[in-house]
Structure formats: structure tokens, C-alpha cells
Amino acid sequence: MKTVSPHTLSPPCEEVEHSPVSASIGDVAHLAGVSVATVSRAIRGLPNVSPATRDRVLKAAAELQYVAHPHASRLAAGRTMTVGMAVPMLTQWFFTQVVAGAEGVLAANGYDVLLYGVPDADTMRRFIDEMPLSKRVDGLIVVDLPVETSDVERLRQAGPVVTVGVDSCAPSVTIDxxxxxxxxxxxxxxxxxxxxxxxxxxxxxxxxxxxxxxxxxxxxxxxxxxxxxxxxxxxxxxxxxxxxxxxxxxxxxxxxxxxxxxxxxxxxxxxxxxxxxxxxxxxxxxxxxxxxxxxxxxxxxxxxxxxxxPAMQEGEAAATLLLESMSDDDDRDVSSIVLPTKMVVRATTGPERSSDRLAG
Amino acid sequence: MKTVSPHTLSPPCEEVEHSPVSASIGDVAHLAGVSVATVSRAIRGLPNVSPATRDRVLKAAAELQYVAHPHASRLAAGRTMTVGMAVPMLTQWFFTQVVAGAEGVLAANGYDVLLYGVPDADTMRRFIDEMPLSKRVDGLIVVDLPVETSDVERLRQAGPVVTVGVDSCAPSVTIDxxxxxxxxxxxxxxxxxxxxxxxxxxxxxxxxxxxxxxxxxxxxxxxxxxxxxxxxxxxxxxxxxxxxxxxxxxxxxxxxxxxxxxxxxxxxxxxxxxxxxxxxxxxxxxxxxxxxxxxxxxxxxxxxxxxxxPAMQEGEAAATLLLESMSDDDDRDVSSIVLPTKMVVRATTGPERSSDRLAG
DNA sequence: CTGAAAGCGCTTACAG
DNA sequence: CTGAAAGCGCTTACAG
Structure with missing residues (x-):
């Protein structure tokens, strides 16, 4: 590695505050002239807010570019709006497809995805032991990892689990x-x-x-x-x-x-x-x-x-299943899915030749 | 998609509490017979804790399998121990290598990685607008996205930024x-x-x-x-x-x-x-x-x-740079890196033939 | 070296 | 329909 030569350098960024004053729920409440409780309800679309009030709150929030602090929400409400994804390795075709598919539908539904590379048995053990304790996700997608029933049960303490590529006691997306x-x-x-x-x-x-x-x-x-x-x-x-x-x-x-x-x-x-x-x-x-x-x-x-x-579809289906599981109080009836495979005959296969020169 | 036929079903998981009683800092304090402040200090290795006390705390924490709630820490201390990574698409070779490389070193340093697919200009705009407000990461790795100086400056409000594949006012990892x-x-x-x-x-x-x-x-x-x-x-x-x-x-x-x-x-x-x-x-x-x-x-x-x-190295270098930036109070002197490329001559190139049958 | 207390920014019963 | 207040689980000055 050589460091860049001076003449290729872009001008450095202007100095910024790394933690700028961004609006809090209190600011919005103040601007809208209501309590923070009302702001919270209005913004999340809960009932019991008059249309007029909701309007005022939403307007104030927009004006202040208010975005709820996710960690505060999590702490208070117990949900993170983030999903964890564990994959054995990030560079293999199958896994990239699954991750891409799942990320797409998760993002579309407002969820962040936390990505965990789990390349070996040690890492997997640590993942299973620590993930449920760390309370950082609402649900988990586990791809191809050879988890046993006890592992899945432990992981489920963190929230609903969906497995991809492996049958498990949790809802799964597999092929035959x-x-x-x-x-x-x-x-x-x-x-x-x-x-x-x-x-x-x-x-x-x-x-x-x-x-x-x-x-x-x-x-x-x-x-x-x-x-x-x-x-x-x-x-x-x-x-x-x-x-x-x-x-x-x-x-x-x-x-x-x-x-x-x-x-x-x-x-x-x-x-x-x-x-x-x-x-x-x-x-x-x-x-x-x-x-x-x-x-x-x-x-x-x-x-x-x-x-x-259909690797990408497998990821999409897993995300969809997880979304269901996370919204249902009772995820007992979220069912597993088996996606179809299809033989594609191209040019690398042909009839056996009895005159086979390898026959020896 | 057809749902799985009954006979392929694994037995369902045993019912579990989705939010089991996991130990809080208070539990550890209680067990160790000290205050929560002391537990906090002991566990994070801060000075001003007597060895004996530290020992007792650590033992208690281990016994209770205590893991600090990351969102509570974030809220109180202002750091998430998570890094955001924005990539245009997840399935292309270059991006998978960069993500894999970065994830490896980040995970090794205790950071989680939040993955954002940013496939088009709209998504990029939204990412730049909202990411800094959402306070969910300590730093950001931005891969290949055509960000302007003003974009980077805005993103830097969320924390240090490193770009990969593009020169920017932030530290970057590029090739020539x-x-x-x-x-x-x-x-x-x-x-x-x-x-x-x-x-x-x-x-x-x-x-x-x-x-x-x-x-x-x-x-x-x-x-x-x-x-x-x-x-x-x-x-x-x-x-x-x-x-x-x-x-x-x-x-x-x-x-x-x-x-x-x-x-x-x-x-x-x-x-x-x-x-x-x-x-x-x-x-x-x-x-x-x-x-x-x-x-x-x-x-x-x-x-x-x-x-x-060296795509994977580019990811590793970016993570390393970001780690530096995040630990330094002053990241002004974190320098950019240009990684070398190398011509690899194999069999698909050869001399021009004047007898070229395409010459027309 | 240690503890009591305030505070981080939200949500959620509980009153009204 | 709305607000005051407690609480989520930590960290951090501030005293001692």
C-alpha cells in the first residue's frame, strides 16, 4: 500500500460537528405545541390523535427533519427495526444472491440489515451464544448454517428466526x-x-x-x-x-x-x-x-x-416470512416454503459413447 | 412457490419467550455487591477500579452471561459500535469482495455492519439525507457511490466516512x-x-x-x-x-x-x-x-x-482507515490509500495480424 | 476507588 | 383526544 501522492488529493472536507444538533421529539412537540407523547403517537400513525393535531405534528416534524433516534425507540419500545443476517461467507454466488434478495425486501419495509459473516464453527458458536443476549435485532435470517434445534431455539430468544437452505424447527426457505x-x-x-x-x-x-x-x-x-x-x-x-x-x-x-x-x-x-x-x-x-x-x-x-x-428469490421469500413472523404475535402458523428447481440442459452433457477413449 | 408438504416439516421449535429475562447491569451490580456505575467502569476496562472489585464484577458478569444492551449504551454514551456500508448493488463481484473484506476486519474489532443497498439515485439521495439524522452508526463506508463534497460533508455528521473507489474529501481507498x-x-x-x-x-x-x-x-x-x-x-x-x-x-x-x-x-x-x-x-x-x-x-x-x-484488500483497508478515524478525535491526518493494480497477461490477447480477415 | 443521581430520547400505561 | 410521568438500560460528571 502506498499512500496517495499530494496532487491526487481531493480537498479535505470542511470541519463538521460529528454530532450536530438534530431535532429531538421534544423540539417537534414544542414547535407543534403539543406533548411529546402526542408527537410519538402522531408520527407512528397510532389512533387517538385528531386529524388536525396529526397534521400539525407531521408538518413540524418535516420542518425540523425529525427522525426518531432508533436506539431510544428500541430501548423504550423493545424493537430495533433491524434484522440480522448470518451467512457463512460473503463472496460465494449463492450467498450474495440471498443477501441481495433479502436486503431488498427488508429495506423496502423499513428494516435495516445487520450482516454477520460466520465462516467457521467457532464463529457460529459465538454467534449463537451472544446474539440473543445482545438484543440488537428484531429477527434473524440464518443462511445455510448447520444449526440444530437447540441452536434455533436459543436464537429465537432474540426474535423470530427464518432459515434459508436448511430445514429447521423455524420457518425455512429451501429447495429440494x-x-x-x-x-x-x-x-x-x-x-x-x-x-x-x-x-x-x-x-x-x-x-x-x-x-x-x-x-x-x-x-x-x-x-x-x-x-x-x-x-x-x-x-x-x-x-x-x-x-x-x-x-x-x-x-x-x-x-x-x-x-x-x-x-x-x-x-x-x-x-x-x-x-x-x-x-x-x-x-x-x-x-x-x-x-x-x-x-x-x-x-x-x-x-x-x-x-x-432461484437463489435471489430464496432471500426474498425468507425476508417476507420473517416480516410475517415479526408482525404476528403468534408466528406458529408462518409456514415454510420449498422453492422449485429446474433442470437446464445446455451443451456440456451428451450421450455416453461406447467408443469412449477413456474406457481404458 | 409451494409450501412445504407436511411430511418434510421439522418439528416446530418449542415455545420460547421472545424476550427472556437476560441479565441487566443492575443484576450484575447486585451479584457483585457494587453499584452499577462500578460495573460499567469495570466491564469497559476503565481506570479507577480496584483489581479486586474488577475481578468480582467480571466474575458476576460471566456467571450471568451479561452482555450490555447496545442501544442503551448508545443512548447514554453516543456510540453504537456499528458501521454502515453503502454499496450500489450486492451481487457484483467487486462489491461482494469489498463487503467481505470490510466485514472481516470490522467484526474482528467488535463492530457490527449495517448493510445498505443503494441501487439508484433516488435511494442514494434518501440515504444521504436520512443516514446522518438517524444516528445509528458510528461511521460509514461508502463504496463507489458518486458522492459530491457536500454529500460527504453531510454524511460526516453521522461520524467519520471512508469512501472506496471514489476520491472524496474524506479518506478514501482507490486504485488508479x-x-x-x-x-x-x-x-x-x-x-x-x-x-x-x-x-x-x-x-x-x-x-x-x-x-x-x-x-x-x-x-x-x-x-x-x-x-x-x-x-x-x-x-x-x-x-x-x-x-x-x-x-x-x-x-x-x-x-x-x-x-x-x-x-x-x-x-x-x-x-x-x-x-x-x-x-x-x-x-x-x-x-x-x-x-x-x-x-x-x-x-x-x-x-x-x-x-x-485487489478488491478484498480495498475493503479491508477501508475498514482499517475507518477504525482509525473513529478512534482518533482528530481524523484530519488519516490519509487516503491508493492500492496497486497489476497487468495479468494470459491467453486472450495476441499480436495484430495484418492478414486480419475482419479488416474488410 | 466507589456510589447516588441525572440524563440519553424515546414509548406507554394511566389519568383526565 | 391529550398530557404528565415513569421507565427502558446504560454512562458520566460530580461528590466523597
Whole structure:
């Protein structure tokens, strides 16, 4: 890092008071000639304020640019108008979509969102232990974190909880990972493939997410249905990123009787795999078929066959569910949602060729 | 959306109190046999507490799992231990990296981060108008938003401000976009190209970001140096995403005397452009060279020549700067930072061929 | 080194 | 329909 050279510097800001005198509820009350209690009621649209009074208050508030101090409100009323969102990592496609979707509807409803990166088990434990005590949110959206019932129950002390990507005792937004993975695998089986690899997700020492487990289940179920034995050496972990996928594929190519088709549990890994295949001088789908999972933007541009999930909608739905839970006194009847996935066949999958040059 | 079928439902959570009795400072004081003032001092590590007393307080606090209510602290002390982050959109590579980087260091320092999506001019105006009044953050990180000096000065009423990607009167973290773009363009010129297209960023009706302007400047400057006239029809806007890049390239291919090389202002657009070129049956870099900007994960996997910027570091540096500003009473001497970029030559650029079949 | 008390800016019964 | 007052859970001079 080098610091900026003088000539590129913008002029420094003018000195300002960091805590300017901004209007308080008392100022508004004074201007409107009513009590602070009335201001409070008028501004929040509570009943029992005469139209004329409400008008005067609103006008005064506008004139003073009054905005209620959120922490004071929280302290007095017990609500923060903010929602916490916990995601394992901020840079992966799925999470960015979910966060963006949720932030959009939350903001539209006047809620702030507090973002927590929860990359490992330690952080998750701390999050679960401390969040409910800190009283800083009205509700929580928990994405993909492998929380147990006791964890969710603890978190719910902070307010309603909605989980995304994991089933839980709280309302959740999920997809049917088993079925989606089964569909992808079945697609390969239907094309005549019998040696089908799986690039799965096995975190180094990180959190044990449930989606990978379920997707593997779908894969194994279809193999069983088709009377194909699972070969452990065809199941290789990546790290849900490009490089992991590339390395996993490299390993699959070294196996005795290597796969003629591979299902990768994320598009990022699938694209990494494609690169390895091509770098090895092999053709897709001539020599090897590859199917991904997600329908990442990049999937269309690599002509990747994949199973699409509506990640941004998952975030939106979670926010909507949470909004419901927070407004209901009784959130018992807020129901979970399973969003549909969809097989998208593009150009990276094709029929198995008996003349397969990899058959060995 | 279909709601979940009964048999997939997890058992509902046990009923809980949403506002459980959690320990207050009074409880701790009581247990430790001291006053709340002493508890406050002891816990925050202030001087003037005897070691023995401090010990007793800390023990009591631990026993009760005491966590200070942040809103009460804020109200009394005027600090929230939370930082606001405003980003134009949450799903683009650059922004996710910056947010992830900043969140990491902020969380490590005990700060919460409030995330604001600011997708358009209206939202930005509202953000600037209301944020300072709402007193909900101790400081602000503003990413890429085209804020003017008056905007920053207003925002600074909420607390220190650091901008990322834009120069401002506040401390900033930037890269030298002009120079970086010039380097990319010069790379093309040095390969003998004279007809060089630019896929730039021109938002439909959105915010006018400064990076695109600067990158275009760098492009034009190098053309001028090389004695090449700027041809307006070779400058085509994309939307900073794959599809925009693909469409822009399609347009470039229809131009009379089309470019033999193209500089795209983001890798995402460059990759979209690559797709168009190949779909048209042309070869990269044989027929057309393409250079991007960012060094997105995907760049290595498409063998894209690009100029790399350290996006995550930009986020980390911004957080560090903000931390400094917030701790200093006087943040006048918190200096701006310009992070280095780096040309990464891979396989999508090559020499201009005079036998160019596009030359017409 | 420690405590009593005022105050941060709101909301909410409770009277009227 | 409206206001006076208590209270939310802390921090911070001010005394001692």
C-alpha cells in the first residue's frame, strides 16, 4: 500500500460537528405545541390523535427533519427495526444472491440489515451464544448454517428466526436438494452414462452444511435405482469454488476406469472441472459430460448444463416470512416454503459413447 | 412457490419467550455487591477500579452471561459500535469482495455492519439525507457511490466516512483507474493493434460511477499517445455484467472496420464478449484480442488477460482507515490509500495480424 | 476507588 | 383526544 501522492488529493472536507444538533421529539412537540407523547403517537400513525393535531405534528416534524433516534425507540419500545443476517461467507454466488434478495425486501419495509459473516464453527458458536443476549435485532435470517434445534431455539430468544437452505424447527426457505441432485444425475443416466463422478463439498475443517449431504443422497439414490454401484473413488470433494472443482476433476481423471460424466454440486466447481477437462485435451461432452448446480450467471456463458435454483428469490421469500413472523404475535402458523428447481440442459452433457477413449 | 408438504416439516421449535429475562447491569451490580456505575467502569476496562472489585464484577458478569444492551449504551454514551456500508448493488463481484473484506476486519474489532443497498439515485439521495439524522452508526463506508463534497460533508455528521473507489474529501481507498486502463490499452497497442474497441459502463438511468469515466480516460489517453484517433463507434456501453458485455461485443462486430482488439472495463463484460466472439466463429486472440479488468476468479479460468485490482484488500483497508478515524478525535491526518493494480497477461490477447480477415 | 443521581430520547400505561 | 410521568438500560460528571 502506498499512500496517495499530494496532487491526487481531493480537498479535505470542511470541519463538521460529528454530532450536530438534530431535532429531538421534544423540539417537534414544542414547535407543534403539543406533548411529546402526542408527537410519538402522531408520527407512528397510532389512533387517538385528531386529524388536525396529526397534521400539525407531521408538518413540524418535516420542518425540523425529525427522525426518531432508533436506539431510544428500541430501548423504550423493545424493537430495533433491524434484522440480522448470518451467512457463512460473503463472496460465494449463492450467498450474495440471498443477501441481495433479502436486503431488498427488508429495506423496502423499513428494516435495516445487520450482516454477520460466520465462516467457521467457532464463529457460529459465538454467534449463537451472544446474539440473543445482545438484543440488537428484531429477527434473524440464518443462511445455510448447520444449526440444530437447540441452536434455533436459543436464537429465537432474540426474535423470530427464518432459515434459508436448511430445514429447521423455524420457518425455512429451501429447495429440494435431494430431488434436484437426483434429477441432474438421472439426466446423466438417461444419456447412457454408467461411470458417473460426483464433485461434492467437503469442507476442510469448516461447517458441515446440509445441502452437500442431500445432494450426494440424490446422486446415490439414482445410481441405486439404475443398478449402478457407488464407487467411492468417483466421489471427490471440491471446495465450492472454481479451483476446488478443477482439482477434483484432475483427480477424477487419474482414476482407474474414469467417469464418462460428472455431477458437480455447484456451477463454480463445474466450471473449474470443465477447464481441467479441456486443458487435458479432452472434449465436452464428447469425452466427458459435466452437469452443475445453481445456474450461476456464468453457466449460460459456458453453456453449462445445470439445475437452476432461484437463489435471489430464496432471500426474498425468507425476508417476507420473517416480516410475517415479526408482525404476528403468534408466528406458529408462518409456514415454510420449498422453492422449485429446474433442470437446464445446455451443451456440456451428451450421450455416453461406447467408443469412449477413456474406457481404458 | 409451494409450501412445504407436511411430511418434510421439522418439528416446530418449542415455545420460547421472545424476550427472556437476560441479565441487566443492575443484576450484575447486585451479584457483585457494587453499584452499577462500578460495573460499567469495570466491564469497559476503565481506570479507577480496584483489581479486586474488577475481578468480582467480571466474575458476576460471566456467571450471568451479561452482555450490555447496545442501544442503551448508545443512548447514554453516543456510540453504537456499528458501521454502515453503502454499496450500489450486492451481487457484483467487486462489491461482494469489498463487503467481505470490510466485514472481516470490522467484526474482528467488535463492530457490527449495517448493510445498505443503494441501487439508484433516488435511494442514494434518501440515504444521504436520512443516514446522518438517524444516528445509528458510528461511521460509514461508502463504496463507489458518486458522492459530491457536500454529500460527504453531510454524511460526516453521522461520524467519520471512508469512501472506496471514489476520491472524496474524506479518506478514501482507490486504485488508479486511469493508469490501470492505460496499461491495458497500451498492452493492446504494443501488440500492434490500431482498431481498439472499448466496452465501457454506461448505466441506463442509474448512478454515474466514476471508475468507468476514469477507465475511459486511460483508454483515450493511450490512443492519443499512439496517434490513433478515437472512433466513437468503437466505444460501446455494457452494463458491467456478462450479458451486457456479450451484447456490446455483438454490436462491435457489426461496425465497419471492426476492432481487432477490445478492452472491457470489467472481467464480467470481457467474458461475455469472449462468448460472442466465439459464437460468431471467430478465434481469440487470433481474430480478436480481449482484455478485461478486475481479475475476477473466473478470469483465470477463461484464460483472460486482465488488469487485477485487489478488491478484498480495498475493503479491508477501508475498514482499517475507518477504525482509525473513529478512534482518533482528530481524523484530519488519516490519509487516503491508493492500492496497486497489476497487468495479468494470459491467453486472450495476441499480436495484430495484418492478414486480419475482419479488416474488410 | 466507589456510589447516588441525572440524563440519553424515546414509548406507554394511566389519568383526565 | 391529550398530557404528565415513569421507565427502558446504560454512562458520566460530580461528590466523597
Amino acid at each position: 436438494n435431494v430431488e434436484a441432485a437426483a434429477t441432474a444425475t438421472r439426466h446423466l443416466v438417461n444419456l447412457g452414462h454408467r461411470r458417473i463422478g460426483l464433485i461434492c463439498h467437503l469442507p476442510p475443517q469448516a461447517l458441515e452444511f446440509t445441502a452437500p449431504v442431500q445432494r450426494r443422497l440424490g446422486y446415490e439414490r439414482v445410481l441405486a435405482e439404475a443398478g449402478i454401484a457407488v464407487r467411492e473413488e468417483l466421489i471427490v470433494p471440491g471446495n465450492f469454488a472454481l479451483q476446488g472443482g478443477a482439482e477434483a476433476m484432475a483427480q477424477l481423471l487419474t482414476v482407474d476406469r474414469p467417469p464418462s460424466a460428472v455431477f458437480a454440486e455447484s456451477d463454480e466447481m463445474a466450471i473449474g472441472a470443465l477447464k481441467t477437462v479441456r486443458d487435458a485435451g479432452l472434449h465436452v461432452p464428447g469425452d466427458i459430460s459435466v452437469v452443475g448446480f445453481d445456474d450461476h450467471d456464468m453457466a449460460a456463458y459456458t453453456d453449462l448444463t445445470t439445475v437452476a435454483q | 483507474n486511469v493508469e490501470a486502463a492505460a496499461t491495458a490499452t497500451r498492452h493492446l497497442v504494443n501488440l500492434g493493434h490500431r482498431r481498439i474497441g472499448l466496452i465501457c459502463h454506461l448505466p441506463p438511468q442509474a448512478l454515474e460511477f466514476t471508475a468507468p469515466v476514469q477507465r475511459r480516460l486511460g483508454y483515450e489517453r493511450v490512443l492519443a499517445e499512439a496517434g490513433i484517433a478515437v472512433r466513437e463507434e468503437l466505444i460501446v456501453p455494457g452494463n458491467f455484467a456478462l450479458q451486457g458485455g456479450a451484447e456490446a461485443m455483438a454490436q462491435l462486430l457489426t461496425v465497419d472496420r471492426p476492432p481487432s482488439a477490445v478492452f472491457a472495463e470489467s472481467d464480467e463484460m470481457a467474458i461475455g464478449a469472449l462468448k460472442t466472439v466465439r459464437d460468431a466463429g471467430l478465434h481469440v486472440p487470433g481474430d480478436i484480442s480481449v482484455v478485461g479488468f478486475d481479475d475476477h476468479d473466473m478470469a483465470a479460468y477463461t484464460d483472460l488477460t486482465t488488469v487485477a485490482q
